[in-house]
Amino acid sequence: MSPFLSNLKEKFCPYKLFKSKKENCEKREGHCSRILFLIFHLLLLFVALIIMGMFLMWSLSSFGESLFGIDFRTIIEQKIKGMVAGEYTETRQDGLIEYVNTELGISFSYPKEWKIKTDNNSIILKEFNYSSSKDFNSIAMSVSIGKMNITENSLEDFLRKKKEIVEFKIAEFGGNKVYQLEHEKVGDLHKVSYYWDREQIYYLDALFYNKKHDHADEDVLRILESVKFIK
Known part of the structure; x- marks a missing residue:
């Protein structure tokens, strides 16, 4: 028996308390040893469970990062490289x-x-923000429409054909001041902006989420597919 358990046994079952009942103490001595042995190993098991729990949390965190990080990145990367x-x-x-x-x-x-x-x-x-906990705060992306002769009237006519309500204002885009038109559907939390200068026109499609999604990859693919060139 280890010194640690022997000391505890002496405290819990001292012989001097049972001088007149030596045999009774010897019987109790076996019970004390088994109880202390059980308590000691329960403490070891408790410590082991804590360590295992910490390792499990770290593993799940790494798995989550892999699930919503590497796979997520690969999908978007392939889309961008294809464009x-x-x-x-x-x-x-x-x-x-x-x-x-x-x-x-x-x-x-x-x-x-x-x-x-x-x-x-x-x-x-331009920008893509998300949380790996599936709480999407905002998703935004910008696509160049290519160099073309864009005027305020021609773009306005194009938007009128799409029957979109827009707002004109000056905005910062890529460090340059450009014209901006915005169209917002409040019900769908859907916002569309058009940026243009004398040489280029940019189309910004931003979707804002306030709820959790169970199929994050599908959402991203759907949004990427929705980005199209304006002709």
Whole structure:
């Protein structure tokens, strides 16, 4: 028997208390040893359960990040690469994975933020924010429509044909002041904005969610599919 258990046994079942009942104490001594043995191992089991629980939480967290991170990234990455020709390089720094299109100079980072660096010829993705807990706060993306002769009247006529209610204002886009038109459907929490300057027109399709989604990948695919070029 270990010294630790022997000391506890002496405290719980001292011989001096049973000088007149030596045999009774010897019987109790066996019971004391078994009880202390059980308590000691229950404590060990409790500590082991705590360690296992911590490891399980870490594993589930890593799995969740893999489920909503790597798979999520792959879907979006494939969509973007399909929309823009050219080779992509990947760099990892400070937990961010940055993709750079070497042909157009477009870059975006994952998973904390999606931003765009453009050479003023094209723009694919401006911003994409999401929470891995499936609570989507906002999803927004921008697509370049390409260089064309855009005037305020021609764009306004185009929007009138689509029967959209718009609002004109000056906005900052890519560090430049551009014209902006907005159309908002309050019921669907759906907001559409058009940005344009003298050479390019940008179409921003933003969907805002205030509820949980069980099929995050499908939502992202649906939103990406909804981004189309204006002709």
